[in-house]
Amino acid sequence: MTTTGEVAGKGERGVPEGPWWWAGRRSMWFDVVLAAASAGECAVEGVFFADGAGIPAVLGAVLGLVAGSTLLLRRRWAIAVVLVSVAVAPAEMGFLLGIVSLYTLAATDTPRRIVAALAGASVTATLVMTFVGFQRDMRHDGYAPPLWVVGLVAVLMSLGLTAPPVLFGLYVGARRRLVDSLRERADGLQRELVLLADRAEERAEWARNEERTRIAREMHDVVAHRVSLMVVHAAALQAVAAKDPGRASRNAGLIGDLGREALTELREMLGVLRSADRPAMTVPPVPLPAQAEAAEAAAPDASGTAGAEPPSLADVEALVAESRAAGMTVELAVEGERSRYAPGVEQAAYRVVQEALTNVHKHASGASTQVRLACRDDELAVLVVNGPGALGSSDVRLPSGGNGLVGMRERVKALHGGFVAGPTDAGGFRVSALLPDRIRLQVP
Known part of the structure; x- marks a missing residue:
């Protein structure tokens, strides 16, 4: 059985942020107020019970205080609190205790068969208490209603005290689980987006490295060949400048032509790199192997x-x-x-x-x-x-x-x-x- 401390919420890593089993101090103070109200109610009802049962009023008040104070444990031990409310029902005490404990139990991840069994026990206890108390009060006032009237009133009162908190607790629990699942999905999607962003950054860095390598390779191919020929012709020009002016003139012309061709190719390459019409480099989608080839x-x-x-x-x-x-x-x-x-x-x-x-x-x-x-x-x-x-x-x-x-x-x-x-x-x-x-x- 999942403890009810998980119902009210947890911290970022599933650890309660408040003291003990409470998710926060606000939840703790809310339960303290509820437990105080329940203890006061049960204490008063315990005095009336002691008066009818012929026991000391102090004992009845103490019993009511103890029973009502168990509501403080509803987020940690909801089943135990429901059992206490069922146990004190014949003493006609624990009205607030029963409603709040049933709601808390139904809103948790407790198996539904356990919730149904405890809700049935609470309905039975309330039914018996209402049937006996209503019939006793009517006779005390000198009115003897038919048995079916007493039974109908007892059934309606027991269901009215039990069904609404159980149904509302089931609704709140289902809604809370839905919100938790949606939050987990959102967290999972956020993690996936972070991973995709990291991978996109890696691919962008890889693309930048590939682009730098390609530019360096192109620059090498364009410059190295032309400049190599220019150096060869310059060496030949130096060797024949004094002996063969005509050949030296031809070599000088070739050097000029090669230099102009190298400058033209460099300008074209720089024009590609500086072109304003060229779209910004983006990371392409990963193609299939056949498409890539x-x-x-x-x-x-x-x-x-x-x-x-x-x-x-x-x-x-x-x-x-x-x-x-x-x-x-x-x-x-x-x-x-x-x-x-x-x-x-x-x-x-x-x-x-x-x-x-x-x-x-x-x-x-x-x-x-x-x-x-x-x-x-x-x-x-x-x-x-x-x-x-x-x-x-x-x-x-x-x-x-x-x-x-x-x-x-x-x-x-x-x-x-x-x-x-x-x-x-x-x-x-x-x-x-x-x-x-x-x-x-x-x-x-």
Whole structure:
């Protein structure tokens, strides 16, 4: 049986805030006033009972005080208080005690069979007391009503004293349990919202980190290749400035062209980052695996939006031509039917070739290089192999941050492809990437 201390309410963690079993001091003082009123009533009724029973009035008053004072325990031991009210009912005392104790019992989580049994006992005790008392009073006044009248009055009085507090207590208890359940649901929803907010914050932080990584990768790809070619042409210009003015002039023009191209690409990228029309970054919903793969394969990098066309396979020839103009021996071969792949796939292939050629300029100046593109039905393969650097080649002193291979691997892995890079037996270096394409369109 659940104690009735749970009925009046509890503190935040289920611990009463008031003394002993009371939820608060207001509840305690309310019960003290009720118990005092009940004790006074029972004491007066006990005096009348003692007078009729032929016992000392003091004993009857003391009995009434003790019985009425048990109402102070109604929130802790409601069943015991109801039993006391039933026990003193034949003595015609405990009117307030019986009503309040029945209400308190019905409003608790006490099993309904126990509530029904105690309510039945109270009805029976009140019925017997009313029947006997009413019949005695009528005879004392010289009136002898029919038995059915006495019985009807006794039934109505016993039900009138018992049914209302029980029914009202059941209603209050049900309402309180409903409020508690709604409060628990609200607390549960609040906890879920807090967890969702934490997860959204984590996803936002992850998105910010991914955006920073993507911007750094784009900046590296845009700047490193152009600047590497500029440094190579500058070294060549320095070497031939005095011997071949015409070649020096051409190299100076190439340096200017490369610088302008690098500035143009940087402006386009900064325009994307500063665009006022670009919506604020929000945390996207978690897509299904199939949707995520299709979206990653279909969507180009954000650097290709806002009016800037992303590089494609058609731009690889111009990329190779730039390296040839810088003095590198580059062979380009395309196997299979040239097809149109998803923009993200073509951009990744272009960036892999670009970074591989940049690494050749940095670490193997003068080395012969082969670029192979294999166009297949559902994938695009890229292979860039260079030999060892040429002996006596000029040292252009290009710095390396070690992020080129990392960026290439990240691009390929984002498309669920494969990436391998490492030295060859001949002393060169090889970079290969396999880029799957799930939504490729054939060129008409």
